[in-house]
Amino acid sequence: xxxxxxxxxxxxxxxxxxxxxxxxxxxxxxxxxxxxxxxxxxxxxxxxxxxxxxxxxxxxxxxxxxxxxxxxxxxxxxxxxxxxxxxxxxxxxxxxxxxxxxxxxxxxxxxxxxxxxxxxxxxxxxxxxxxxxxxxxxxxxxxxxxxxxxxxxxxxxxxxxxxxxxxxxxxxxxxxxxxxxxxxxxxxxxxxxxxxxxxxxxxxxxxxxxxxxxxxxxxxxxxxxxxxxxxxxxxxxxxxxxxxxxxxxxxxxxxxxxxxxxxxxxxxxxxxxxxxxxxxxxxxxxxxxxxxxxxxxxxxxxxxxxxxxxxxx
Amino acid sequence: xxxxxxxxxxxxxxxxxxxxxxxxxxxxxxxxxxxxxxxxxxxxxxxxxxxxxxxxxxxxxxxxxxxxxxxxxxxxxxxxxxxxxxxxxxxxxxxxxxxxxxxxxxxxxxxxxxxxxxxxxxxxxxxxxxxxxxxxxxxxxxxxxxxxxxxxxxxxxxxxxxxxxxxxxxxxxxxxxxxxxxxxxxxxxxxxxxxxxxxxxxxxxxxxxxxxxxxxxxxxxxxxxxxxxxxxxxxxxxxxxxxxxxxxxxxxxxxxxxxxxxxxxxxxxxxxxxxxxxxxxxxxxxxx
Numbered sequence: 001x002x003x004x005x006x007x008x009x010x011x012x013x014x015x016x017x018x019x020x021x022x023x024x025x026x027x028x029x030x031x032x033x034x035x036x037x038x039x040x041x042x043x044x045x046x047x048x049x050x051x052x053x054x055x056x057x058x059x060x061x062x063x064x065x066x067x068x069x070x071x072x073x074x075x076x077x078x079x080x081x082x083x084x085x086x087x088x089x090x091x092x093x094x095x096x097x098x099x100x101x102x103x104x105x106x107x108x109x110x111x112x113x114x115x116x117x118x119x120x121x122x123x124x125x126x127x128x129x130x131x132x133x134x135x136x137x138x139x140x141x142x143x144x145x146x147x148x149x150x151x152x153x154x155x156x157x158x159x160x161x162x163x164x165x166x167x168x169x170x171x172x173x174x175x176x177x178x179x180x181x182x183x184x185x186x187x188x189x190x191x192x193x194x195x196x197x198x199x200x201x202x203x204x205x206x207x208x209x210x211x212x213x214x215x216x217x218x219x220x221x222x223x224x225x226x227x228x229x230x231x232x233x234x235x236x237x238x239x240x241x242x243x244x245x246x247x248x249x250x251x252x253x254x255x256x257x258x259x260x261x262x263x264x265x266x267x268x269x270x271x272x273x274x275x276x277x278x279x280x281x282x283x284x285x286x287x288x289x290x291x292x293x294x295x296x297x298x299x300x301x302x303x304x305x306x307x308x309x310x311x312x313x
Numbered sequence: 314x315x316x317x318x319x320x321x322x323x324x325x326x327x328x329x330x331x332x333x334x335x336x337x338x339x340x341x342x343x344x345x346x347x348x349x350x351x352x353x354x355x356x357x358x359x360x361x362x363x364x365x366x367x368x369x370x371x372x373x374x375x376x377x378x379x380x381x382x383x384x385x386x387x388x389x390x391x392x393x394x395x396x397x398x399x400x401x402x403x404x405x406x407x408x409x410x411x412x413x414x415x416x417x418x419x420x421x422x423x424x425x426x427x428x429x430x431x432x433x434x435x436x437x438x439x440x441x442x443x444x445x446x447x448x449x450x451x452x453x454x455x456x457x458x459x460x461x462x463x464x465x466x467x468x469x470x471x472x473x474x475x476x477x478x479x480x481x482x483x484x485x486x487x488x489x490x491x492x493x494x495x496x497x498x499x500x501x502x503x504x505x506x507x508x509x510x511x512x513x514x515x516x517x518x519x520x521x522x523x524x525x526x527x528x529x530x531x532x533x534x535x536x537x538x539x540x541x542x543x544x545x546x547x548x549x550x551x552x553x554x555x556x557x558x559x560x561x562x563x564x565x566x567x568x569x570x571x572x573x574x575x576x577x578x579x580x581x582x583x584x585x586x587x588x589x590x591x592x593x594x595x596x597x598x599x600x601x
């Protein structure tokens with residue numbers, strides 16, 4: 001993890017705007033995917049509506065910085081704090097349901113939000129979205145690439161450390177237990193509903209943080225980020241990286257961001273490759289990339305141990 | 314105030330839309346009913362049907378051929394997908410089934426862009442079905458009537474097939490108890506392939522009916538699958554007659570909402586759907 005931070009901190013020293021942009025994008029998607037995984041990987045609930053929270057963060061930041069207080073830091077903080085509202089409300093209404101019903105319900109709420117963003121032109125600018133989100137504000141000026149990069153990096157470090165702490169805490173363990181055997185939890189005196197709501201809120205607020213940073217980075221927000229296909233992006237990242245492992249979504253975000261940016265230059269058919277990857281992973285490597293590494297590692301260790309045992313006898 | 318004619322014409326539009334949603338949802342719910350797989354790729358297959366209709370129509374000029382071609386091609390596409398991919402995930406967590414069909418959706422969508430390009434395509438209304446009948450001051454196009462009738466015939470056909478034929482009886486046996494039906498000499502796998510063929514062929518029919526009504530382009534499938542999911546889940550997964558009623562109800566509600574609040578029609582529609590799902594996750598016509 002520290003290695004990731006160090007490498008990320010060194011990227012701006014190359015001075016290449018392209019790498020700085022790519023690094024920023026990676027950190028944002030990584031926060032999104034890691035937050036999503038709290039619900040998907042730990043609690044095993046598939047949401048097709050997380051674009052809602054991402055878009056909430058992005059639009060809250062955009063509206064705050066454009067209309068209320070012109071500062072990126074304040075904008076992001078408003079994005080995170082206000083995201084508690086939709087996370088708790090949608091969570092409260094959906095986490096009673098599981099599996100397909102949960103997926104369809106989150107999809108429906110995501111579409112409610114999407115169509116509201118498109119239709120409420122006076123507030124959201126409709127399909128054109130909101131433009132001119134400032135990087136230079138009253139308190140902070142992060143208009144240079146290095147500055148906004150380190151701004152995003154700071155949020156990345158804090159949020160990933162928090163998410164890691166959560167995954168190691170007793171609450172994190174309990175949420176994992178939800179995915180494992182939820183019938184047993186009530187016998188131990190825990191409320192499945194409350195735990196799911198906690199998981200939902202953590203992932204909702206985390207996604208909103210990613211959305212807020214996205215708005216600052218891009219300077220523009222459009223309703224696309226609340227459409228369900230965008231909600232599927234962190235899902236694919238978790239799947240590619242492997243959702244069993246904490247670092248999985250991070251790896252997935254890296255693979256997807258790098259491949260999308262680089263492959264999209266060469267192939268028109270990038271999404272086709274992505275689709276084939278998803279199919280391949282479901283059929284052959286259900287642990288994703290990290291799962292694959294773990295299996296290989298275990299296998300290699302067993303072979304070494306077996307050989308060691310043989311040489312001794 | 315809304316006058317009667319506007320109301321009537323919106324009602325007709327609603328029935329027309331509802332019938333298309335029904336044809337879209339029918340195959341999806343049939344497939345789920347028997348195999349317990351919610352096929353994410355269903356709308357993508359339907360749009361493929363639209364494209365195939367377009368290609369055959371442009372090259373031969375025959376609607377009948379285009380319709381038949383779309384139905385058969387989509388049926389085969391569904392069956393091949395089942396045999397090659399979906400067959401491998403029947404026993405697994407539903408999560409993987411959903412993800413697999415989602416992967417198929419991405420592939421089918423991109424393949425469409427490769428074959429038919431990124432622009433939109435369009436087929437004019439068949440010669441026979443141009444014009445319309447006047448009901449009061451409202452003119453209802455023949456094409457609208459045609460689609461509504463086809464939708465209703467499809468309902469009758471499916472109902473007859475499932476409840477009154479030997480094949481339907483076997484399908485129901487596989488649906489109720491795959492293990493027991495295997496003991497009795499039915500191979501559930503063959504029936505799963507059959508049902509994917511039928512469901513996808515119905516999607517092909519839907520695609521063929523859709524293309525004279527709207528222009529077809531990339532992204533349409535992503536939009537349609539949401540509606541399809543909402544119809545089948547609202548109706549209660551696997552419920553054929555329920556899906557018909559729900560689809561028509563959604564079509565009509567949408568049209569009437571457009572009349573009342575053109576600003577918020579879709580928002581309210583999705584909100585109503587979400588609320589119903591929260592109260593009755595098993596669907597309006599479903600039983601737990």
